[in-house]
Amino acid sequence: MFVDHVKIFVRSGRGGDGHVSFRREKYVPNGGPDGGDGGTGGDIIFQVDSGINTLLNFKHIRQYKAGDGEPGAKKRCHGKDGLDKVIRVPKGTIIREAESQKIIADMYLDDQQEIIFKGGKGGKGNQHFATPTRQAPKYAEKGRDAKEYWVTLELKMLADVGLVGFPNVGKSTLLSMVSNAQPKIADYHFTTLSPNLGVVTNRFGKQFVMADIPGIIEGASDGVGLGFNFLRHIERTKVIVHVVDAAGTEGRDPKSDILTIIKELDKYNPQILETKPQIIAANKIDISSEYIAELTEFFEIGRGIKVVPISAASNSNLQTLLQEIDTLLSSLPADNITFEPEFVEDEISKESFTVSEIESGYFAVSGVGVEKMIGYTSLDSEKGFAFFQKYLRDKGIIDSLEQAGIKEGDTVRIYDIEFEYYK
Incomplete structure (x- = not known):
């Protein structure tokens, strides 16, 4: 699972x-x-x-x-x-x-x-x-x-190339033909229930990682089908390959399918389409190439998205597709797509302190923020001691000591420093 x-x-x-x-x-x-x-x-x-x-x-x-x-x-x-x-x-x-x-x-x-x-x-x-x-x-x-x-x-799986497309268009077959992956393949919907990875080597010896990302259909960004679970894997890929049934064997319109998936990707995260180049693998041309001209005119000429006719089942024109993918990858940074840390621990918890009366007339103050302040403050100088007093008052430490019952002349200990309290 x-x-x-x-x-x-x-x-x-x-x-x-x-x-x-x-x-x-x-x-x-x-x-x-x-x-x-x-x-x-x-x-x-x-x-x-x-x-x-x-x-x-x-x-x-x-x-x-x-x-x-x-x-x-x-x-x-x-x-x-x-x-x-x-x-x-x-x-x-x-x-x-x-x-x-x-x-x-x-x-x-x-x-x-x-x-x-x-x-x-x-x-x-x-x-x-x-x-x-x-x-x-x-x-x-x-x-x-x-x-x-x-x-x-x-x-978020680490892959250079992500294959997207409606079920049964040949993504798994394509991956199995060009890489070392052995995905489960059958002629029914949603055979692929998890992303599959494969290492691809083109005819020039260059290698890249390709992922078959399943379940991205209309409504995927709203949780329909399997797509909501797998859209996140697109975010790490560098190049998106739309795999479509260019023969229309199931009565689907490949142009409409591509536009639907583009809409779902944009709805999930608009930066995906802004930052990742796309290419179209028009599959099943061994059966029919009926839609190739329409796809080329609309996407390649109209939108600048390259259309490569292929047949994954008969291993036709796959090297051309790989070379086009490699050209796109060569224009991108070689490093993996990563995400920078954003989380900073709650500053309030870092600055918290405790005041306790150890014995009559002797109080202790402890806390990470207080100890750090002691570490970088010189109490030997007049300026440093004034800063020390201001810090105690601004942070509410003086108020807490008074609430605990401290009196003039009582002793306060902060870390390894002791001083007498005077108002």
């Missing part, structure tokens, strides 16, 4: 809590704090696996969680880091944040590996918080929270 779109839940590991303990040894009555740090939570990692060509496995397993970091221990023992969770996906998978549908990563390279969400940092043990005036701190940091998101995985 071919599956190319799923929604899953991922969660990185939570950081382990720092430990509060004091050195207790014979003949060492005041050994001081020796609480160890918590371990870092595991990361969520996506890995391209060349042995996978569908997202079917994700239909059965919908939740993926990395390991949490273990808490620190006495004697300065560091907690064990959580295990990373490696999620294997087929090449061409796009990862999106489910709510916003913004792209997190495009997995388009062989063996590509991306850390999508990092695990939470472990909290520091109380050994880090001893000062000359507070030699027995009973405080340790909590580990950072895990990151959890629903994400969608969307497989």
Whole structure:
């Protein structure tokens, strides 16, 4: 079964809590704090696996969680880091944040590996918080929270050329004749239920990847038939080949069929037709070439879309078609069509902080944004300290301290800095 779109839940590991303990040894009555740090939570990692060509496995397993970091221990023992969770996906998978549908990563390279969400940092043990005036701190940091998101995985197959056309026009036969692909072929509609890929080598030795993309019919962009599931694969192809029944063996009008598919592609994504050259493979000329003149006049002369008469079944004129395709590909960039990341984690969560009263008159402020600010601010200078005070007020930290009951002369600790509070 071919599956190319799923929604899953991922969660990185939570950081382990720092430990509060004091050195207790014979003949060492005041050994001081020796609480160890918590371990870092595991990361969520996506890995391209060349042995996978569908997202079917994700239909059965919908939740993926990395390991949490273990808490620190006495004697300065560091907690064990959580295990990373490696999620294997087929090449061409796009990862999106489910709510916003913004792209997190495009997995388009062989063996590509991306850390999508990092695990939470472990909290520091109380050994880090001893000062000359507070030699027995009973405080340790909590580990950072895990990151959890629903994400969608969307497989857009990597192919240079996409074959599109109504059912039973000979797409699968054409692919089987010009490549190493062996698609299922029969004389009934919707034989092809999933995209098939084949590597094509023309008479000059040049190679490119061709995909038979099924199910694109009238109404496909609205979910009719199989088309809605497979239109996304067109977005990665560089050249579109319209395969039509130029003999009209089923009473269809090939000109009308092409215009219908062009309409569906434009409705799904207007950029497809703006950025991808098209060519028409007028198939089944071994039976009749009744519509060739009309197709040539309307599309080749009228719209600049080359029409190549072929017979896939009898291997007639296929090399001419391949050469025309190669000419179009040669005019395009050699790189794969890729999609740039758009997703940025919520800035509010990055700037969040917590205020806690550790003991009477002693308050601690923690948070990623606060710690970063401490890291790039020089508190030794008057200008730097003024910036520090403004940051605390603008971010609402002063208000939170006052709500927690802080009084003048109480001590505030932010990361490894302590200061007395004055209004």
